[in-house]
Amino acid sequence: MRSYGEYCSIAKALDVIGDRWSLLIVRELLIRGGCRYTDLKDGLPGIATNLLSDRIRELESAGLVRREDAPPPVATTLFHLTEAGAELRPVLDALGRWGVRYMIEPADGDQFRGQWFAFPASLFLRDRDPGGPPLLIELRAADSPAVIEVSGGTVCTRPGTAADADLTLAGAPQLILRLFAGGLSPAQAADLGLQIRGDARVLDRLLPGSPDAAGSTPAGARGRTRA
Amino acid sequence: MRSYGEYCSIAKALDVIGDRWSLLIVRELLIRGGCRYTDLKDGLPGIATNLLSDRIRELESAGLVRREDAPPPVATTLFHLTEAGAELRPVLDALGRWGVRYMIEPADGDQFRGQWFAFPASLFLRDRDPGGPPLLIELRAADSPAVIEVSGGTVCTRPGTAADADLTLAGAPQLILRLFAGGLSPAQAADLGLQIRGDARVLDRLLPGSPDAAGSTPAGARGRTRA
DNA sequence: CGGCATCCTCTTTGATACTG
DNA sequence: CAGTATCAAAGAGGATGCCG
Numbered sequence: 001m002r003s004y005g006e007y008c009s010i011a012k013a014l015d016v017i018g019d020r021w022s023l024l025i026v027r028e029l030l031i032r033g034g035c036r037y038t039d040l041k042d043g044l045p046g047i048a049t050n051l052l053s054d055r056i057r058e059l060e061s062a063g064l065v066r067r068e069d070a071p072p073p074v075a076t077t078l079f080h081l082t083e084a085g086a087e088l089r090p091v092l093d094a095l096g097r098w099g100v101r102y103m104i105e106p107a108d109g110d111q112f113r114g115q116w117f118a119f120p121a122s123l124f125l126r127d128r129d130p131g132g133p134p135l136l137i138e139l140r141a142a143d144s145p146a147v148i149e150v151s152g153g154t155v156c157t158r159p160g161t162a163a164d165a166d167l168t169l170a171g172a173p174q175l176i177l178r179l180f181a182g183g184l185s186p187a188q189a190a191d192l193g194l195q196i197r198g199d200a201r202v203l204d205r206l207l208p209g210s211p212d213a214a215g216s217t218p219a220g221a222r223g224r225t226r227a
Numbered sequence: 228m229r230s231y232g233e234y235c236s237i238a239k240a241l242d243v244i245g246d247r248w249s250l251l252i253v254r255e256l257l258i259r260g261g262c263r264y265t266d267l268k269d270g271l272p273g274i275a276t277n278l279l280s281d282r283i284r285e286l287e288s289a290g291l292v293r294r295e296d297a298p299p300p301v302a303t304t305l306f307h308l309t310e311a312g313a314e315l316r317p318v319l320d321a322l323g324r325w326g327v328r329y330m331i332e333p334a335d336g337d338q339f340r341g342q343w344f345a346f347p348a349s350l351f352l353r354d355r356d357p358g359g360p361p362l363l364i365e366l367r368a369a370d371s372p373a374v375i376e377v378s379g380g381t382v383c384t385r386p387g388t389a390a391d392a393d394l395t396l397a398g399a400p401q402l403i404l405r406l407f408a409g410g411l412s413p414a415q416a417a418d419l420g421l422q423i424r425g426d427a428r429v430l431d432r433l434l435p436g437s438p439d440a441a442g443s444t445p446a447g448a449r450g451r452t453r454a
Numbered sequence: 455c456g457g458c459a460t461c462c463t464c465t466t467t468g469a470t471a472c473t474g
Numbered sequence: 475c476a477g478t479a480t481c482a483a484a485g486a487g488g489a490t491g492c493c494g
Contacts, residue, residue, distance in 0.1 A: 001466095002465085002486085002487090004251065004273060005272070005273055005336065005337050005338055006251075006272065006273070006337055006338050006339070006340075006343070007330065007334040007337035007338065007339040007343070007369075007400055007401075008254075008323075008326075008339075008340075008343040008346075009322075009323045009324070009325075009326035009327045009329070009330055009346065009347065009404075010250065010251065010254055010319055010322050010323045010326055010346065011251060011326075012326040012329035012330055013322045013323070013325050013326030013329070014250060014251070014322070014326075015329070016326075016329065018247065018250075019466095020245065020466085020467075023237065023241060023245075024231065024233075024237065024238060024241070027235075027237055036475075036476085037475070037476050037477070038475060038476080041476095045232070045233065046231060046232055046233070046468090047468090048467070048468050048469065048470090049469095049470095049476085049477070049478090050467090050468085050469095050477085050478075050479085050480095051466090051467070051468075052477090053476080053477055053478080054466095076475065076476080077475085077476070084328070087325060088325060090321040090324070090325070091318065091321040091322050091325055092237055093321070094317040094318040094320070094321045095236075095237050095240045095241070095318050096235075096236045096237045096240070097236070097317070098236075098240050098314060098315060098317070098318055099235075099236035099237055099238075099239040099240030099241075099243075100236045101311070102236070102239035102240070102242070102243065103234065103236055103239055107234040109232065110232050110233055110234035111232055111233050111234065112233070112234040112235075113233075113235075116233070116234070116235040119235075119236065119237065120236065142234075173234055174234075177236075228485095229467085229468090229484085246485095247485090247486070248486095263456075263457095264456060264457055264458080265455085265456065265457085273487090274487095275486075275487050275488060275489095276457085276458070276459095276488095277458080277459070277460085277486095277487090277488090278485095278486070278487075279457095279458090280457070280458050280459080303456065303457090304456080304457075
């Protein structure tokens with residue numbers, strides 16, 4: 001990317017990560033940890049393969065991404081974020097929080113991947129009973145399942161399924177998202193078609209609901225997602 | 228900008244503000260409040276005038292910018308952020324904080340505007356004596372002066388000068404920035420050429436120095452800049 | 455002068471095909 | 475699997491013209 005040539009930290013940051021796709025590559029690596037080229041390509045539907053390889057190289061030479069030749073049995077290249085790259089998390093958190101307003105409307109042709117729930121889950125859900133038993137929540141949306149693990153105050157999301165989930169939410173991604181963001185109560189989401197199976201009370205532990213009134217503790221360092 | 232077509236709030240946010248120059252336009256409007264076209268052009272050195280008019284119109288139709296035909300004596304169009312646009316501040320804060328790492332090195336041909344100190348000032352300075360007397364700090368860097376007003380716990384920055392400043396800092400922008408960010412003590416900055424005139428003790432009130440040890444209160448809602 | 459619109463060139467992107 | 479090669483289309487940058 002052509003530099004803005006401005007001595008301003010925002011412009012400097014955009015010089016490095018302002019290119020198209022760059023921040024989304026960081027998103028995937030933050031959510032999933034080490035990724036193969038193919039994993040990245042799958043997590044970035046629509047990217048052209050030449051652009052992906054260009055961007056990875058740029059992020060690498062900017063010191064945000066590290067390439068690791070994994071030994072057998074993996075025997076492939078894995079891409080990781082460096083520390084500087086991982087420090088972009090607050091940027092993605094802020095962007096993700098701001099962008100939720102554009103997700104109320106149905107997707108209409110948009111691609112979806114279950115792991116993209118990781119950011120909303122970390123942003124909106126909070127384990128209000130850190131001493132309680134660990135929880136597993138399975139999310140089934142658009143053929144791309146994901147699992148939220150709640151344990152000891154942390155909220156982690158990963159792609160995949162869980163046979164022994166305490167709770168399963170199945171339905172359109174926007175219903176799950178609006179539920180997490182507080183725009184819908186569980187009952188309202190169910191009325192709109194969200195299937196809630198299992199122990200629905202675990203939602204009380206996670207959602208910023210009526211008890212523990214809204215706006216009490218804005219945001220500190222909470223549990224984060226990991227691969 | 229072409230949509231990413233992903234049902235992810237980060238991608239949706241980038242669909243709206245991911246275009247080149249868009250976030251920097253928001254930066255200028257956040258720092259200075261209502262701006263004329265010419266003000267924006269001056270605050271975005273390097274932008275082509277057709278791009279500026281394109282971007283303003285895009286931001287307008289996205290609902291982030293509002294156009295106001297000011298009556299005489301101004302008799303010109305003023306551009307403002309809408310509420311949705313102003314809510315991008317946490318995004319710019321996070322970006323600005325992350326990008327500071329790229330400002331340690333000298334600018335070398337970069338453009339500079341005094342008002343760009345507004346973000347570092349709000350991010351790094353804190354009025355640790357909200358009951359103390361109001362303060363005026365004049366910054367003189369690269370022919371583009373700015374003033375920081377500290378009063379009752381808020382830290383506001385605007386372009387311009389102050390005849391009766393309590394403190395004047397004159398020197399290279401990176402010296403002032405590193406001083407604010409905690410990378411240099413006042414004495415070290417002075418050794419490197421920063422001219423500190425006036426009551427240097429006001430810095431103790433603002434810098435996160437040795438008393439009130441580092442990392443105690445990370446970041447709550449603090450004073451913000453205004454035009 | 456403020457607020458654009460036009461024209462032109464150059465760079466970046468996207469789609470697809472191909473390779474070790 | 476992890477890319478490179480090719481090429482058409484879109485976008486960015488720069489100069490300049492227009493109109494109140």
